[in-house]
Amino acid sequence: MFRAQRGGLAAARDREAGFAMSGDGNQGTCHEDGVLVRKAQEKREDFDALYRKYLKKVYTYVFYRVGKAEDAEDITESVFLHALLHLDRYQDRGIPFSAWLLRIAHNLVANWHRDTGRHRSVNLETAEGLKDMSPSPEESAENREEIRRLREAFSSLPDDRQQVLILRYAEGMKHREIGEVMGKSTGAIKVLVHRSLITLHRRLSEKEEEG
Numbered sequence: 741m742f743r744a745q746r747g748g749l750a751a752a753r754d755r756e757a758g759f760a761m762s763g764d765g766n767q768g769t770c771h772e773d774g775v776l777v778r779k780a781q782e783k784r785e786d787f788d789a790l791y792r793k794y795l796k797k798v799y800t801y802v803f804y805r806v807g808k809a810e811d812a813e814d815i816t817e818s819v820f821l822h823a824l825l826h827l828d829r830y831q832d833r834g835i836p837f838s839a840w841l842l843r844i845a846h847n848l849v850a851n852w853h854r855d856t857g858r859h860r861s862v863n864l865e866t867a868e869g870l871k872d873m874s875p876s877p878e879e880s881a882e883n884r885e886e887i888r889r890l891r892e893a894f895s896s897l898p899d900d901r902q903q904v905l906i907l908r909y910a911e912g913m914k915h916r917e918i919g920e921v922m923g924k925s926t927g928a929i930k931v932l933v934h935r936s937l938i939t940l941h942r943r944l945s946e947k948e949e950e951g
Contacts, residue, residue: 770832770834770835770836773790773832773836773837773838774832776789776790776793776837777790777827777830777832777837780824780827781827781828781830784824784827787823787824787827790823790837791820794837794838794841795816795820797838797841797842797911798816798819798820798838798841798842798845799812799813799816800910800911801842801845801906801907801911802815802816802819802845802848802849804906804910805845805849805903805906806849806852811852815845815848815849815852816845818848819841819844819845819848820841822844822848823840823841823844833920835914835916835917835920836917838913838917839913839917839920839921840920842907842911842913842920842921843920843921843923845921846903846921846922846923889944890944893940893943893944894940896943897936897939897940897943900922900932901932901935901936901939901940903922904918904922904929904932904933904936905933905936905937905940907921907922908933915929915930915933916929918933
């Protein structure tokens, strides 16, 4: 099913959202997710609706975490295969189905890092959407320098702080949903987001002083 839809992954890669500090909100309501999940639990062929609905969101998250399109495609396929095989274990907790999918993705990405022995710091230069952030030739050298400092400051953050900012601002997820993905309480996520933003601001200030 998933190998046959490799074209869908390529399309998701081509349309990948940038790290723009603003999200597009939840894709659909929890009620809609519940209906789709129940249909898929009764008839596995109906899982395709969930696959198409959340393919882009899952792929974008995975790509940010691993940085290579081919690896991101393979892991994304594994996420949906795992979800399909274990769909009966899903429990509706009043949050979008995507939070459960991203929790699976979180675990598979962690396994990927452990197996490859690599720690992925998000390379903002490699994200298609982030290239759109780069100034045009007409823009000033000052703006280009600011963008460079932002990229360097973000990449210097610890892994969990990069992740929480991606989920909050690139994916547009709520604190409770992020908690489901990262295995933390809503309160802990709020604190982590706050501290991550403070750290990012401090790193930016340091780079401005260095400049």
